[in-house]
Amino acid sequence: MPNTSAEMPEWLPVATLTQSDLTFGEHTFLDASVIGNAPRHVLYSYYWNIEGGGLGDKTGTPGDQTRFGFIPPCPGRFLLTVEAHGSDGVVRNASAWVTVRSSSEATLKRPDVSQSDAEDVISVDDVSMIFNVASEQFGSLKEYFIALMRHELKFKEFRALNHISFNVKRGEAFGLVGTNGSGKSTMLKIIAGVLEASEGNCSVHGSIAPLIELGAGFDMELTAKENIYLNGALLGYRKEFIDEHFNDIVEFAELQNFMDMPLKNYSSGMVARIAFAIATITEPDILIVDETLSVGDYLFQQKCEKRIQELVASGNVTVLLVSHSIDLVERICNRVCWIEKGQMRMLGTTDEVCAAYKSIGA
Numbered sequence: 204m205p206n207t208s209a210e211m212p213e214w215l216p217v218a219t220l221t222q223s224d225l226t227f228g229e230h231t232f233l234d235a236s237v238i239g240n241a242p243r244h245v246l247y248s249y250y251w252n253i254e255g256g257g258l259g260d261k262t263g264t265p266g267d268q269t270r271f272g273f274i275p276p277c278p279g280r281f282l283l284t285v286e287a288h289g290s291d292g293v294v295r296n297a298s299a300w301v302t303v304r305s306s307s308e309a310t311l312k313r314p315d316v317s318q319s320d321a322e323d324v325i326s327v328d329d330v331s332m333i334f335n336v337a338s339e340q341f342g343s344l345k346e347y348f349i350a351l352m353r354h355e356l357k358f359k360e361f362r363a364l365n366h367i368s369f370n371v372k373r374g375e376a377f378g379l380v381g382t383n384g385s386g387k388s389t390m391l392k393i394i395a396g397v398l399e400a401s402e403g404n405c406s407v408h409g410s411i412a413p414l415i416e417l418g419a420g421f422d423m424e425l426t427a428k429e430n431i432y433l434n435g436a437l438l439g440y441r442k443e444f445i446d447e448h449f450n451d452i453v454e455f456a457e458l459q460n461f462m463d464m465p466l467k468n469y470s471s472g473m474v475a476r477i478a479f480a481i482a483t484i485t486e487p488d489i490l491i492v493d494e495t496l497s498v499g500d501y502l503f504q505q506k507c508e509k510r511i512q513e514l515v516a517s518g519n520v521t522v523l524l525v526s527h528s529i530d531l532v533e534r535i536c537n538r539v540c541w542i543e544k545g546q547m548r549m550l551g552t553t554d555e556v557c558a559a560y561k562s563i564g565a
């Protein structure tokens with residue numbers, strides 16, 4: 204079992220960027236805050252350094268200002284640091300990296316629509332999902348159990364998915380869109396093997412890293428460090444493999460100072476960071492992402508998006524993405540399936556499906 208004896212500082216500053224990946228000419232903001240048992244007053248000062256150089260620029264004396272605007276003087280990598288001066292006399296700092304590209308550098312693009320020779324890794328064939336739901340409402344759990352004991356519970360069938368079919372090829376980034384309650388998560392759970400379809404067939408070839416329900420595969424009473432081993436084991440990683448990649452996981456999640464904290468004290472965004480870092484530390488055959496990114500801060504979302512694009516660009520990883528952010532789906536996915544109230548409404552290229560989906564609100 205990993206060692207969990209290191210002590211947590213009482214409070215820590217947090218540096219959050221509005222944007223960490225800039226094109227030269229753009230600017231970003233660094234927001235400072237404090238987590239933990241914070242002292243009554245905290246004053247902040249800011250400075251930046253260019254990677255490999257000593258171009259530091261410290262702003263005057265510490266003050267109340269919690270937002271710092273940064274205008275990069277040139278393309279490159281910059282470390283933006285916030286120094287927090289607590290009224291308890293302790294000074295701590297937190298940093299975040301900013302990458303500034305020259306405007307000519309190409310940005311990552313979504314993959315081309317696969318040609319027919321690529322192998323199908325997911326085949327959804329005429330799948331329906333029927334849930335049995337209670338046909339009457341109960342005022343309390345007690346009333347429910349009384350009805351249950353008397354065999355008076357009546358159920359009705361609810362079709363969450365109705366005859367859905369699609370195939371996803373190796374190396375595709377495939378999106379599922381639809382309004383609330385349309386059946387997207389149910390579809391992902393069937394693909395991930397969490398639910399069994401009531402009708403039809405779903406076959407999957409390859410290893411799956413599912414990021415479906417935040418916290419699934421974690422024990423909230425254990426520390427983050429212990430959970431990395433636990434969740435890694437559930438994903439099929441050996442202990443030696445986690446030992447080898449532990450620092451990469453922690454570094455990606457940017458939670459170095461919180462490894463010995465029980466997960467129950469983490470925010471949902473922090474849990475998402477750990478879950479995403481573990482799931483993507485290697486190249487899974489299929490990465491399933493269901494709104495996991497939405498709870499993360501802007502900086503983390505950008506980092507995950509970049510990682511997803513790298514995985515897709517490798518050509519080996521298939522990504523299945525459910526998101527209410529149509530912009531994200533448009534940036535990442537090459538094909539999209541639109542499910543509406545359990546029915547398949549449209550299947551096609553990202554541009555055509557997203558354009559049609561966006562037009563329902565017009």
Ligand SMILES: Nc1ncnc2c1ncn2[C@@H]1O[C@H](COP(=O)(O)OP(=O)(O)OP(=O)(O)O)[C@@H](O)[C@H]1O
Pocket residue numbers: 334335336361363381382383384385386387388389390
């Ligand atoms: N275990 C279950 N028992 C009964 N009904 C369920 C169950 N799971 C999901 N449903 C119902 O199935 C429908 C589809 O749910 P699902 O979570 O798949 O939708 P979604 O498209 O992912 O929604 P959202 O965008 O709001 O997350 C909903 O009406 C939901 O209430």
